[in-house]
Amino acid sequence: MKPPLCIRTPSASLRPWEIDDAPALACHANNPDIAGSMRDGFPFPYSLNDAERFIHMASGTSSAILLAIEVDEEAAGGIGVTPLEDVYRNTAEIGYWLATPYQGRGIVTEAVKALVPIAFERLDVVRIQAGIFENNHASGRVLEKCGFQREAVHKRAVTKNGTIMDEVLYARFRDE
Numbered sequence: 001m002k003p004p005l006c007i008r009t010p011s012a013s014l015r016p017w018e019i020d021d022a023p024a025l026a027c028h029a030n031n032p033d034i035a036g037s038m039r040d041g042f043p044f045p046y047s048l049n050d051a052e053r054f055i056h057m058a059s060g061t062s063s064a065i066l067l068a069i070e071v072d073e074e075a076a077g078g079i080g081v082t083p084l085e086d087v088y089r090n091t092a093e094i095g096y097w098l099a100t101p102y103q104g105r106g107i108v109t110e111a112v113k114a115l116v117p118i119a120f121e122r123l124d125v126v127r128i129q130a131g132i133f134e135n136n137h138a139s140g141r142v143l144e145k146c147g148f149q150r151e152a153v154h155k156r157a158v159t160k161n162g163t164i165m166d167e168v169l170y171a172r173f174r175d176e
Contacts, residue, residue, distance in 0.1 A: 005065060005118065009110035013070040014079060017055045021068055021075035025051035028076055028099035036161060037136045038097060065119055069098060069111055076102050079111050081119040081128060092125045096142075103138070112146040116172060126174045133158060134166040143170040 007014040017025075026048045029035075035044035043050050058066035058080075069077035077098035084091045094116070098108050116128060130148065132139045140150070148170040157167040 005067065005122075007067075007111075007114045007118065009107070009114050011071065011105060011107050011110055012076075014067040014111055014115060015070055017058045017066065017068045017075070017078075019052065019055055019059075022048055022051040022055055024075045025055065025068075025078075029097070031100060033100065034097050037133060037139065038095075040160075042097075063123070065115070065122065067115070069096070069107065071099075071102050071107060077108070079108075079115055081115065081123065083123055083125060090125050091127045091129060092119060092123050094119070094128050094130050096139075109142050109145050112142055116146060120174045127171055129169060129171040131158075131167045131169050133160060134168055140168060140170070146172070147176060148172045 004016045005014070006016070026046055029042070029046040029051065030044070032044050035042050035046065064080055064082040066080040067078065068075040069079055071077070077096065079094070079096040081092045081094045083089070084093060094112065096108055096111065119125075119128060130139070130143055131154070132143070144150070149172070150168060151171045152169040154167040154169060156164050158165055
C-alpha cells in the first residue's frame with residue numbers, strides 16, 4: 001500500500017480528506033456556480049451529510065487519487081484523478097473545484113501541475129483527460145497552462161440544469 005499523498009504547492013496543500021473537513025466542505029461546496037460546472041453527482045444544495053458521505057468514499061481503498069485542496073488551513077476545494085475502466089483502462093480522468101473566494105489566484109493551476117506527474121507515477125495510465133462544459137472557460141485555461149491539449153468537442157453531449165451543451169475534451173499523455 002502506498003503512503004498517503006501530501007503535496008505542497010506555493011499557495012495550497014493537497015492532502016487526503018479527513019472527516020473534520022466535512023463542515024468546510026459542506027460550506028464551500030454549497031454553491032450553485034460550482035455545482036453548475038460539475039457532474040450531477042456533485043449535488044446542490046450540498047449538505048453536511050453529502051460532505052460526510054463523500055469523505056467516507058474518498059477515504060476508501062479506491063484506486064483513485066482524491067485530495068482536498070487546503071488553503072488558509074481549511075479544505076477549500078478538491079482535486080482527483082480517477083482511472084477509467086474497460087477499453088479506457090489506460091486512461092484516467094482529472095477533475096477539480098475550488099471555493100469561490102479562492103478562485104483566480106492560480107491555486108488550481110498549481111494543484112494540477114503538481115498532481116499530474118504524481119498521478120502518472122502512481123497510476124498505470126498513459127493518458128489523463130478532462131471533459132469540461134463549454135461554458136467553463138476558466139477550467140480550459142487551467143488545463144492549457146498545465147500542458148493539456150484540446151482534443152475534441154463533443155457536440156450537445158451534456159445536459160446540466162436543463163441546458164444541453166457541448167463537452168470540450170482535453171488530454172495529456174505520460175510521455176509529454
